[in-house]
Amino acid sequence: MKVTALIMAGGKGERFWPRSRKNNPKQFLCLTGDGKTMIQQTVDRILPLVAMEDIYIATNKDYKKLVRQQLPELPEENILCEPVGRNTAPCIGLGAVHIRKKYEDAIMLVLPSDHLIKYKGMFLTVLQDAIKVAEEDNNLVTLGITPTAPETGYGYIKFNPGTIQGRAFAVDCFVEKPDTAKAKEYLESEEYMWNSGMFVWKASTILASLEKHLPKIYEGLLRIEETIGTEDAEAVLNGVFDTIPSESIDYGILEKEDHIYVLPGTFGWDDVGSWLSVERMKPLNDSGNVVEGNAMTVNVKNCIIEGSDKLIAAIGIRDLIVVDTEDATLICTKDSTADIKKIVENLKICNREKYL
Amino acid sequence: MKVTALIMAGGKGERFWPRSRKNNPKQFLCLTGDGKTMIQQTVDRILPLVAMEDIYIATNKDYKKLVRQQLPELPEENILCEPVGRNTAPCIGLGAVHIRKKYEDAIMLVLPSDHLIKYKGMFLTVLQDAIKVAEEDNNLVTLGITPTAPETGYGYIKFNPGTIQGRAFAVDCFVEKPDTAKAKEYLESEEYMWNSGMFVWKASTILASLEKHLPKIYEGLLRIEETIGTEDAEAVLNGVFDTIPSESIDYGILEKEDHIYVLPGTFGWDDVGSWLSVERMKPLNDSGNVVEGNAMTVNVKNCIIEGSDKLIAAIGIRDLIVVDTEDATLICTKDSTADIKKIVENLKICNREKYL
Numbered sequence: 001m002k003v004t005a006l007i008m009a010g011g012k013g014e015r016f017w018p019r020s021r022k023n024n025p026k027q028f029l030c031l032t033g034d035g036k037t038m039i040q041q042t043v044d045r046i047l048p049l050v051a052m053e054d055i056y057i058a059t060n061k062d063y064k065k066l067v068r069q070q071l072p073e074l075p076e077e078n079i080l081c082e083p084v085g086r087n088t089a090p091c092i093g094l095g096a097v098h099i100r101k102k103y104e105d106a107i108m109l110v111l112p113s114d115h116l117i118k119y120k121g122m123f124l125t126v127l128q129d130a131i132k133v134a135e136e137d138n139n140l141v142t143l144g145i146t147p148t149a150p151e152t153g154y155g156y157i158k159f160n161p162g163t164i165q166g167r168a169f170a171v172d173c174f175v176e177k178p179d180t181a182k183a184k185e186y187l188e189s190e191e192y193m194w195n196s197g198m199f200v201w202k203a204s205t206i207l208a209s210l211e212k213h214l215p216k217i218y219e220g221l222l223r224i225e226e227t228i229g230t231e232d233a234e235a236v237l238n239g240v241f242d243t244i245p246s247e248s249i250d251y252g253i254l255e256k257e258d259h260i261y262v263l264p265g266t267f268g269w270d271d272v273g274s275w276l277s278v279e280r281m282k283p284l285n286d287s288g289n290v291v292e293g294n295a296m297t298v299n300v301k302n303c304i305i306e307g308s309d310k311l312i313a314a315i316g317i318r319d320l321i322v323v324d325t326e327d328a329t330l331i332c333t334k335d336s337t338a339d340i341k342k343i344v345e346n347l348k349i350c351n352r353e354k355y356l
Numbered sequence: 357m358k359v360t361a362l363i364m365a366g367g368k369g370e371r372f373w374p375r376s377r378k379n380n381p382k383q384f385l386c387l388t389g390d391g392k393t394m395i396q397q398t399v400d401r402i403l404p405l406v407a408m409e410d411i412y413i414a415t416n417k418d419y420k421k422l423v424r425q426q427l428p429e430l431p432e433e434n435i436l437c438e439p440v441g442r443n444t445a446p447c448i449g450l451g452a453v454h455i456r457k458k459y460e461d462a463i464m465l466v467l468p469s470d471h472l473i474k475y476k477g478m479f480l481t482v483l484q485d486a487i488k489v490a491e492e493d494n495n496l497v498t499l500g501i502t503p504t505a506p507e508t509g510y511g512y513i514k515f516n517p518g519t520i521q522g523r524a525f526a527v528d529c530f531v532e533k534p535d536t537a538k539a540k541e542y543l544e545s546e547e548y549m550w551n552s553g554m555f556v557w558k559a560s561t562i563l564a565s566l567e568k569h570l571p572k573i574y575e576g577l578l579r580i581e582e583t584i585g586t587e588d589a590e591a592v593l594n595g596v597f598d599t600i601p602s603e604s605i606d607y608g609i610l611e612k613e614d615h616i617y618v619l620p621g622t623f624g625w626d627d628v629g630s631w632l633s634v635e636r637m638k639p640l641n642d643s644g645n646v647v648e649g650n651a652m653t654v655n656v657k658n659c660i661i662e663g664s665d666k667l668i669a670a671i672g673i674r675d676l677i678v679v680d681t682e683d684a685t686l687i688c689t690k691d692s693t694a695d696i697k698k699i700v701e702n703l704k705i706c707n708r709e710k711y712l
Contacts, residue, residue: 298692298695310666311683311708311711312685313688314687315696316688316689324685327667329667329685330671331676331678332673333671340669343652
């Protein structure tokens with residue numbers, strides 16, 4: 001069966017402020033230091049499996065220009081612009097109707113645009129395994145990550161070790177982000193995986209689920225599908241997204257469906273969820289620091305310092321994240337990264353647009 | 357007797373890097389936020405006692421232009437340019453021979469250019485008391501500060517509570533910077549004062565002491581004195597400073613002399629010795645922070661943040677000093693301020709002149 005991909009690239013990446021900005025969010029940044037942006041890496045790594053013309057990018061309309069700049073070989077009509085963010089269910093549905101319109105049916109890889117995957121060959125192998133499971137019996141397949149720590153920032157998937165389809169376990173249930181105690185329990189039980197937000201299914205399968213569980217969204221998607229390629233397309237898309245509810249694919253579909261399988265991903269995944277992930281992406285020096293750019297340190301330990309043009313002179317500091325950009329410098333303790341969004345909120349409240 | 361003043365302004369102010377730079381050190385900066393630089397404040401506060409034409413500024417020749425800019429009413433010939441720093445004894449001697457040349461003899465106030473004095477009226481009263489003591493019996497008078505903490509960064513003066521001259525105690529001995537245990541002992545004994553580095557004496561008195569205890573320096577000073585106002589002045593000054601030894605007035609004279617008195621200064625003195633003194637100069641907000649310039653904070657406590665044009669976003673940090681300037685940002689724990697000089701040293705070693 002034809003294999004297509006939908007890459008979701010509508011996020012604002014506020015957790016990577018001040019590098020990530022409203023007009024240039026995380027997925028369009030080069031965070032790993034290899035010269036490619038996150039979205040370019042995402043496309044590159046699936047090209048052995050999916051032709052460029054079968055890759056769709058769902059993004060906010062404000063980012064269309066960035067997508068075209070960074071992915072010049074992608075057909076323009078494959079950039080699906082959400083007029084407004086309505087969470088993952090409408091976004092994935094939008095991709096599915098485009099794919100149905102073009103191919104009647106096809107396998108659809110659903111991938112975030114801002115994750116890091118270290119072992120690209122293994123990733124392709126896992127995707128191929130997932131495709132096999134998705135082709136059979138209208139299964140919905142998610143890629144799970146074997147937990148290595150009691151993370152409270154991820155959703156968890158409880159799998160059923162006794163029911164196997166190919167290389168996938170049947171999903172018992174999806175679990176929302178746990179507290180630390182629960183996360184420890186999940187980790188120790190060895191019956192949970194992290195929900196990576198990567199999915200594999202047939203367009204027909206997910207559309208059937210949307211019709212069943214989210215009929216209002218599905219109706220809207222049908223109207224969009226009818227006008228694809230016509231002059232009414234944009235107006236209808238705008239009208240539908242204006243009125244349909246926001247819904248996540250996890251909560252709206254996956255938690256309610258059966259025939260869901262989870263494939264353990266062992267491909268060095270990182271969701272690059274905060275500045276802390278820089279430590280996982282880049283080598284530490286002898287003092288446990290990641291120091292880049294124009295920086296000088298004296299007695300600095302376990303810090304992440306991302307310098308820019310200005311000289312950063314750091315003395316005696318511990319467990320801090322320092323990120324310098326042209327017009328803003330972040331100085332944040334490692335256990336306060338969740339509060340970066342408070343700075344972004346404050347900037348919005350104070351109308352300091354230039355820093356957003 | 358005529359009252360003159362010698363203001364010592366040759367310091368490099370490295371402890372105030374990155375605001376203080378080689379070409380614009382601390383004494384020429386406005387650190388208190390009242391629009392006047394440290395040296396301007398120093399001159400202003402003694403004008404009720406000393407005429408502008410009787411104020412001498414001893415400084416490095418590189419700073420002559422800055423002195424002229426900041427003190428345009430000061431006669432140019434009152435700027436005494438040291439060709440090279442030789443510590444305080446030659447510096448004070450240079451001032452003394454200029455004063456002797458002009459007035460034969462006069463009272464000489466010796467003052468650093470970079471201290472803060474909160475109670476200016478009381479300061480003038482203490483100076484007047486000191487002048488009285490200095491006029492009698494060729495006494496050397498130092499201004500002492502009653503310790504309020506076991507500071508290890510100052511020299512201490514042990515005074516003799518039983519021997520009083522006017523409002524001054526006789527000095528028992530001078531003590532070098534102590535360790536914390538010693539400093540605590542001094543504080544509790546109530547028989548010590550901090551050495552403020554401010555002195556009052558007759559030019560004739562200090563020159564007699566220089567002749568007695570530092571004859572090589574005194575010989576050089578005599579040669580300089582002979583050529584003041586002649587075309588040979590600069591060459592002789594350069595030649596003498598090139599060959600005379602470095603010596604501090606404390607070690608070279610005061611520790612060896614008798615007839616030394618210390619006047620307790622109760623005028624709100626601060627030597628503005630490091631970024632920590634910013635907390636004493638400026639009001640703290642409810643979280644114990646001093647925050648200035650373009651800065652935004654979330655859960656920040658007991659920090660000093662001196663912003664500049666760039667936005668400083670600080671999250672979760674404690675007990676840090678953050679100083680942003682046009683080309684460099686310092687991030688330093690409060691107990692690491694002594695290491696700022698290591699950054700300056702590193703910059704010298706790396707030939708990064710633009711940051712010095």
